[in-house]
Amino acid sequence: MYEERFDKRGFDELRPMEAETGIIPNAKGSARFRIGNTEAIAAVYGPEEVKPKHFEKVDKGIIMCKYDMLPFSVPDRAKPGMDRRDMEISDVITNALNRAVILEEFPRSMITVRVYVTQADAGTRCASLTAASMACADAGLPMRDLVAAVAAGKIGDSICLDLTKEEEDFHEGGATDVPIGFLPSKNEIVLLQLDGKVTKEELSRIVEMGKLGAMKIYELEKSVLQGRFSNESKS
Numbered sequence: 323m324y325e326e327r328f329d330k331r332g333f334d335e336l337r338p339m340e341a342e343t344g345i346i347p348n349a350k351g352s353a354r355f356r357i358g359n360t361e362a363i364a365a366v367y368g369p370e371e372v373k374p375k376h377f378e379k380v381d382k383g384i385i386m387c388k389y390d391m392l393p394f395s396v397p398d399r400a401k402p403g404m405d406r407r408d409m410e411i412s413d414v415i416t417n418a419l420n421r422a423v424i425l426e427e428f429p430r431s432m433i434t435v436r437v438y439v440t441q442a443d444a445g446t447r448c449a450s451l452t453a454a455s456m457a458c459a460d461a462g463l464p465m466r467d468l469v470a471a472v473a474a475g476k477i478g479d480s481i482c483l484d485l486t487k488e489e490e491d492f493h494e495g496g497a498t499d500v501p502i503g504f505l506p507s508k509n510e511i512v513l514l515q516l517d518g519k520v521t522k523e524e525l526s527r528i529v530e531m532g533k534l535g536a537m538k539i540y541e542l543e544k545s546v547l548q549g550r551f552s553n554e555s556k557s
């Protein structure tokens with residue numbers, strides 16, 4: 323049984339969030355997104371010539387994305403270098419961004435996305451995808467929509483939004499984690515993973531809760547980006 327959340331949040335409540343763009347002057351676009359004690363920064367470069375050349379596509383651009391957890395992002399120091407988890411997360415972020423960025427506008431070119439987790443308390447792939455999507459928009463890339471991403475899941479018998487690491491490690495009854503990436507204006511899911519065991523009916527409740535949470539993240543993303551572009555038009 324999990325009747326009250328460790329941090330006293332409502333079961334459908336997100337952790338406090340913060341977002342900003344333009345944090346890395348030497349990148350074409352950049353963003354920082356924090357949700358509770360999970361924070362990611364993203365930098366976007368390009369479009370530029372594809373290297374290595376054999377990855378080039380004649381009809382559209384490609385995204386090369388790398389996710390990394392900084393050594394100080396976790397209490398026991400993350401091992402430097404890419405492990406299998408980093409590769410998997412880089413792939414799922416790339417797949418989601420492929421649906422968001424209009425790559426047909428950049429044939430034979432490459433967009434590089436680097437995401438670094440500065441603090442990890444679960445949900446880093448979602449925070450990274452949200453930051454990466456904002457950085458793409460900050461870079462002025464044409465997009466079908468922003469990606470808003472958050473994990474939802476089940477702890478004990480309770481369906482919950484935006485799990486912390488402490489919740490993911492819940493022993494009594496176990497925890498299931500479902501990261502969701504959403505293109506709100508298209509009502510399209512671009513990232514969906516499942517770590518744990520739930521029924522079909524529970525999964526649809528989890529996805530619905532995740533989508534509602536993603537809408538709140540989307541509102542924050544839009545307000546930050548609107549502020550950024552209206553400042554630019556004034557200067």
Ligand code: ADP
Pocket residue numbers: 396397398399400401407442443444445446447448487490499501
């Ligand atoms: P996500 O961060 O997207 O939830 P995981 O489910 O793989 O992805 O990881 C859950 C959490 O476990 C991370 O957010 C982080 O808090 C912790 N974690 C992951 N990798 C490590 C690591 N190498 N060292 C310590 N903690 C880690």
